[in-house]
Amino acid sequence: MDESEVKRILLTLVEPNRGDAVSSSRISDTIIGWRFPSPATTNDDEPDPPVCEWSGVECDPTDGTVIGLNLENRRWIESLLGYTAPSVESNEGEPSNPGSLRVKRNYLYKKRLLEHNRERYGKSSQPSPFSPFLPSSLGKLLSLRIIKLSSNQIQGPIPKSITKLPNLEIFDVSSNDMTGSFPYFYSENLRVLDISKNRFHGSLPSDMFAHPSVGPGTAPFLSSLVKFDVSHNGLNGTIPLNGRSGTYDSELKQDLSLQNLKFFDIGYNLFSGTICNNFGNLANLNALFLEHNRLIGTIPKALYRGSGLGANPLPLVQLYLQQNDLSGTLPSGLATLPKLKELFVDGNKLTGSIPEVLCTKELNNVFLNDDEAAQGCDGVSCPANTISTEGVAPCSPCPDDGGFNRYIGRHETECKSALDEVEILDLFFVRTRGEEWLDEAYRWEKGSSACERKGIECNELGNIVNITLTSLGLRGSLPTELGALSALQVFNVSNNELTGFLPSDFRFSPITKFDIKGNRLSGEVPILLCIKDGINNNGIGPPGVNFELLYSCDNIVCPRGSYSNLGRASIEHNVTVADVKHKITTVVPALALLCALLFFIAKRITRKASFLRIDGNHVSSKISSTRNIALHQFSSASFGDDDYDEAVEYHSDDDWTAAASEGDVSRFTRKKSEMVVLRGLS
Secondary structure (H helix, E strand, O other): OOHHHHHHHHHHHHHHHOOOOOHHHHOOOOOOOOOOOOOOOOOOOOOOOOHHHOOOEEEOOOOOOEEEEEOOOOHHHHHHOOOOOOOOOOOOOOOOOOOOEOOOOOOOOOOOEOOOOOOOOOOOOOOOOOOOEOOHHHHHOOOOOEEEOOOOOOEEOOOHHHHOOOOOOEEEOOOOEEEEEOOOOOOOOOOEEEOOOOEEEEEOOOOOOOOOOOOOOOOOOOOOOOEEEOOOOEEEEOOOOOOOOOOEEOOOOEEOOOOOOOEEEOOOOEEEEEOOHHHHHOOOOOEEEOOOOEEEOOOOOHHHHOOOOOOOOOOOOEEEOOOOOOEEEOOHHHHHOOOOOEEEOOOOEEEOOOOHHHHOOOOOHHHHOOHHHHOOHHHOOOOOOEEEOOOOOOOEEOOOOOOOOOOOOOEOOOOOOOOOHHHHHHHHHHHOOHHHOOOHHHOOOOOOOHHHOOOEEEOOOOOEEEEEOOOOOOEEOOOHHHHHOOOOOEEEOOOOEEOOOOOHHHHHOOOOEEEOOOOOOOOOOOHHHHOOOOHHHOOOOOOOOOOOOOOOHHHOOOOOOOOOOOOOOOOOOOOOHHHHHHHHHOOOHHHHHHHHHHHHHHHHOOHHHHEEEEOOEEEEOOOOOOOOOOOOOOOOOOOOOOOHHHHHOOOOOOOOOOOOOHHHHOOOOOOHHHOOOOOOOO
């Protein structure tokens, strides 16, 4: 491609200047090149400088081809187009508003935002008269390796021609106003992908990171990627990092993907699901940012133990988990991360206390700007029954109200009193649009007696024990405050139009019957509900069968992609030991051989079809199609196609934990001899 064609392509970036009588005054005097030829130009005039001398253009010194375009930090919109853009935060230099951020980092580190100053990056309250679009013609410059166009108020999607550039190594369009779904990049050499602080939406491809298998959405740059930043957008779905990697080398016993990844940021989005154990495979991960999403479950051990495929422990320096719906307790094992400097877990549903070994690591001292606070537990998270605008020091005490302020790291400006049962019902009525309920008889009057409301039953002490509101057109989300109903035994809101996520707070109520089928709830069942005793017979095996305990998320509600007439699994109680022995001893040899073959296939090839993902772990869900009898295996180990037996050895005989939260589930143990699944009973 000759130089005149290259110039023509680059000048599409300043197309608004063409034919403008004041175009020369639009472009800053400090800018070299980037000017359209004037009709009055003659051969005697000063020649246009070579494209390799243009401001922001980088060329290969060997062949002179254009390899870089750097017009970041308002250089495009201000210096080339002559418009004044609003001042926004960038990765270089000091922030425009020193009070909004606490610390300067290089491009592989991040600054924590103050919670009371969380405006979207790159958005102007007074938009400029012109906001540029990325021209698709840039995709013709096949030699391009670097595109840096951050903070230029760019609108519209990323042209496909640009995503197809074969040699692209750095692509940074952060802090703009771009839209569209997540783009697929074709370059195998991509090291930095930063589309943060825009308006991208939708989900990441489920096979993007080649977990659990290579697919059409698998990124070709898995071995080269160093920085992945999609924060501050509207992306949703789950983190596509589950299962054994499709790039796993069985001979080397090594996962070849994402081994150069140092910076992973999906913060400030709408991601749901759990934190994947496979983060433990990323041997060089220094910074992990998952804050301000809708993640549930517990903090997995893989974050500090690593895994059989990754470093042990991980070289994490920054770990941001704040403002999600994580539950359980804060693991003391995080203190074993040797390089950890910043750990934020506030704004979740974590209970218990801050482990003392974390309090002595002087974490978060840069954000706190207080050496004394960094030397105490409050520097990690404010304890229960306290509040703070940031969830960390300084913390203000609240009166002990019997559990209403049970979570650590609460974000409040003032202490709030526990709601009584009438107030909880009033809140539930508002959140589910009670004024629109289909039956007027159920439209409660605010402040009325809880026990006199239709659909509500109370015990002799006047406490709510039953909430049954079926087929009434309930819309909206379930308030977490329902978990404060200390006597609630039955909760049935089936066949409505409820949306949102299932609160883990229900684990605090003594519920035995829980029915939410026929709604539009999304996400996953919180694991601490899955191990709750008694809810829908959870943990109760059939009489006469040596199951002792049976825990399954299926007992709460059927997962996405499955169904049953009950909307959940059913545990039958009319099965005896004799029934089981009769079925087993009457199986013909051919059927036994078939079962052995099926077991081998399920174990070695199609294990993913037999597991639900809960808290990034694999939970066996092989339920008999006729008897619905199974022993569900819970483990915090990381499972894969070929390492199931190895993962079994991950725990001792008496240390099979039901979930990753040591403090909440240590009593749920079983022997490996009991890890059996009865299936095929007819």
